[in-house]
Amino acid sequence: MSGRGTKRHRSSSDDEDNGRRPRPGGNIGPSAPATLAAVPTNSAAASAPPADLATARTAMVQALLPEAAPDHMLSHFLNCATLDVTAAIASFRAHRQTIFAPPPATSGGDKAKGNGQRKSKSPSPTNSKKASSSGGVDGGAKDNDGGAIDGNNSDEDKDPDGSGSEDDSDSESDDDKPDHIRHRYNNEKQRRRVATQLMNDVRKSFDGETITPTEAILLLVYYQWDRKMVVDVNDKIYHMQWRLFHRYDRMRAPIVINSTDTEDVKKLKVREQDERLALLIEATGRSDVHSLRHILKTSAWDLVDAISAWFHAGLKPLDTTQTTTTQTKGKGKAKAIAIAPVLRRNVNADEVPAPSQTAWKAPKPERGWGKDSQTFEPDPNDSEPDYGSDDEHLISNPPVHAPVPVINEDRSRLRVGQKERHKLVLQGISNGRYLYRRYLGPFKWPGLNKSVKGRKSTKKRNEEFDWFNKKHIGMLSRWRRQAINRLSKQTKVAASQPWSDEENKFVYDLTRKEVDRLMKETGKTQKEVVPLVVSDDLKKKWADALNKKFTGTKPGGAKDPRTDRTAPALMTQRCRLESMIQDFACKRDKTFFAKKAKADQNRRAAAKAAAAAGVAADGDDEEEEEEEEE
Known part of the structure; x- marks a missing residue:
């Protein structure tokens, strides 16, 4: 994830958040979207304007009913x-028309010239001559990493090809x-x-409060489409x-590349465009990359507005048999160039067709949704939570090349017996081009598109990949780790030193001592003094005491000596111990x-699958050495 911005102060308690909830559907800051341009009015046809904005909006x-905005x-x-x-109203509908139903261009330059009209340019989905899917995708003789995600399906499950209604029942x-x-x-x-x-889950869990469609989609993207986790955490x-x-x-901010921009600024803006295109693909699941890129460019790269438009009305696929763009060189004639489709590929490296001409349309939203606002920022009085610290996190590596936004990035561990075919492939967006990487290794892949070729130096593939073979899983794990790090320029840091039972008991005793002190001084019961309000000084005092006792030792038979732990790490650990949660309301x-x-x-699923196949489900002891550079 990208940086979360400036941190706000927490509430007075480290163990309990006492912030209030905002009113559902609150509108914040009515500034005009930068993606929408002012349209001159026709004074002759204009009706008498109402007295104020509220009356006019009503x-x-x-x-516009039943249109939504x-x-x-x-x-x-x-x-x-x-x-x-x-x-x-006329301006609103004209703007929406450019997003939902881009008008087809004329058939050629001569026709445009005969009508005395200048044809509008449609953005090319790529910035190179390799505009087609076969040309715009990395792979082939120079790279053996090609591929596209097909789905997380075992051989026993339906294997969707992602085409229109067949994959959307x-x-x-x-x-x-x-x-x-x-x-x-x-x-x-x-x-x-x-x-x-x-x-509906949010309304049920939060006393009728609701969220907007855009918030729901982005929350699902953030939590990798696990709606239960959205509510639980x-x-x-x-x-x-x-x-x-x-x-x-x-x-939401527009991205406009100006002729006066320096090369570094242009590269930065293109990188931001790539990030938004990758996220729109994650949100919609669409296979037609060229259509989504056209939508974003039409809306000045406002990702939030594009997702809102997709949910409420749908995003029409570009008809590449009719849509053209023009290039004019000097004083020469305008040249009509067809926009080639850029389609994602499935696990067998086959192109996945765009949705049909009816499947892309969105149904009418159900009741209960909140209203969109100009920002996701809550009321300033609503305190920001402490997100805590993960056992594993990402650090940026000094990049030789610019990082590539990875589509549906998944760094979860592979396990023996757990068939996750989507992990055979990585996808990304680089300079507006769709990239894919397909794992090949020393294996043969029945059904794989012949356009995906490995290096000539790779030994002959005479064995099929086995999801129940620990060695095969280890090879795939190393390839994924290396390929993701190359694309994203980020490395997962090894898990932090685990907490031993002795350390956990010491932290528990520190809290018990403070609770007993407060009970004695105030005459209150334990239930009345918890959860504790822990001052910064007390946090530091606890951390110093913990480090004085354990730093340099190997508690619980640890392999390596303990290093100093920080006060935030200690406070986080208190919220991960069931005894602390039960006894002290952490x-x-x-x-x-x-x-x-x-x-x-x-782990249970992998063990069950491995047991059914008669093999040991041991996918945790992955080999850590990097495979040979490809």
């Missing part, structure tokens, strides 16, 4: 049209399987349905909004326990 809402967008068009409702059997949702193509109906289920609505604010709010670290439960579930 009139505009009535006229947030208040801030209506206000923008009304302000541009000086509160002329008729002109504002009304069945809800997979709605509780995050990997099945996340790694399938064009399952737009299912994704909207899961977002609606999340909204967030205690309040505004905790969710803080996460969205830090991660995605900056992606705030439960829901993220930690959710990850732990998921890891246990994966």
Whole structure:
């Protein structure tokens, strides 16, 4: 994840958050979106403007029904049209038309010249001559890493090809399987349905408070389509909004590359465009990369607005048989160039077709959704939660080349007997181009597209990959780790030193001593003095005492001597011990326990599959040496 921005102060207690919840559907800051341009009005046809903006917006809402749009967008068009409702409606519909149904271009340059009209340019999905999927995808003779994610399906499950309605049924059997949702193509109906289920879960868990469709989709992207985790790890609505604010709010700002920009600035802007395109692919699951890139460019790269448009109306695929763009060299004639489709590929490296001309359309949203606002930032009085620290985190490596946004990045551990076919492939966006990497190794792959070729130096592949073979799993794990690090320029740091039973007991005794002191001084019961309000001085005192006792030792038979632990690490550990949570009302670290439960579930599933196959399910002892550079 990207940086979360400036941290705000926590509430007075480290063990309990006493912040309030915001009102559902709150509108914050009515500034006009930068993606929308002012449209000149026709004074002759304009109706008499109402007296104020609120009255004009009400009139505009009535006229647009059943079309949907947030208040801030209506206000923008009304302000541009000086509160002329008729002109504002015309401008609004013209803007939406450019997003939902881009008009087909004329058939050629001569026709455009004969009509005396200049044809509008449509953005090319790539910035090189390799515009087609076969040319715009890394792989082939120079690279043996090609491929695209097909799905997280075992051989016994349905193996979707991601084409339109075939992969987007009304069945809800997979709605509780995050990997099945996340790694399938064009399952737009299912994704909207899961977002609606999340909204209903939120309303049920938070006393009727709700979220917006855009918030639901981005929360699902953030939590890798695990809607149960969204509710489990967030205690309040505004905790969710803080996460969205830090991660995605900056992606509302337009990205415009100017001729006066330096090369470094241009590269930075292109990198931001790549990041937003990768996220739009993650949100929608669409296979037609060229269509999504066109949508983003049309809306000045406003990712949040594009996701809102996709949920409410759908994003129409570009008709590449008709859509053209023009290039003019000097004073020569305009040249018509067809936009070639850029399609993602499945696990067998076959192109996945775009949704059909009807499958892309969105149904009418259900009732219960909140209203969109100009920002995800909650009320300033709603305190920001302490996100704690993970056992594993990412650090940036000094990049030789620019980092590439990885689509549906998954760093979870591979396990023997657990068939996760999507992990054979990595996808990304680089300089507007779709990249894929397909694992080959020393194996043969029946059904694999012949366009994916390995190096000539690779030994002959005469064995198929076996998901129950520990050695095969280790080879795939090393390839994934190396390939992800190369693309993202980030490395996962080894897990921090585990806490021994002796250390946990020492931390428990420190808290017990403080509780006993407060009970004696105040005459209150234990229930009345917990949860504790731990001052910074006391945190430091506890950390110093812990380090004085354990630093340099090997408690519990540890392999390496203990190093100093920080005060925040000590406070986090208190929220991960059941004894502390039960006895002293420490705030439960829901993220930690959710990850732990998921890891246990994966281990049980792998053990069950391995037992059925008659092999040992030991996928934890992965070899750590890096494989040979490719």
